Amino acid sequence: MDKQQGCLYERFGGDQQVSELIDQFYYKVLFDKLLRDKFLKADMSRVRYQQKRFFSQMMGDKKTQYTGRDLIEVHRNLNISDQQFDKFKIHLKSIAQDMEVSVEDIEQLLEHVERHRNVIVFNK
Numbered sequence: 001m002d003k004q005q006g007c008l009y010e011r012f013g014g015d016q017q018v019s020e021l022i023d024q025f026y027y028k029v030l031f032d033k034l035l036r037d038k039f040l041k042a043d044m045s046r047v048r049y050q051q052k053r054f055f056s057q058m059m060g061d062k063k064t065q066y067t068g069r070d071l072i073e074v075h076r077n078l079n080i081s082d083q084q085f086d087k088f089k090i091h092l093k094s095i096a097q098d099m100e101v102s103v104e105d106i107e108q109l110l111e112h113v114e115r116h117r118n119v120i121v122f123n124k
Helices: 008-012 015-029 044-058 071-078 082-098 103-114
Strands: none
Touching: 008 015, 008 103, 015 044, 015 082, 082 103
């Protein structure tokens, strides 16, 4: 398939590449002093699974439906700051660059993520 065709999910490489992005992301997060405490008590297998589904749907995969809890409910009591959200995006960008995703597709991915800031960040 032409890299310029299809939705972001398809251009990104589909399920295997989204899985790789999320796995690498949480590897980095768990070693990041700013972010790791948000996940210390979490069931990381479940978090990864739900995040992969969420990202797949967000990136345009019509076959995948996120079935996890409401994003506000999940994040409300985590006290996530704008600085932490920004660091989240920095890790995503770095990993996507390492995966040789196009600049345009990385920008689109980060725009999709940014649209969710208001339901994730509660510590202004």
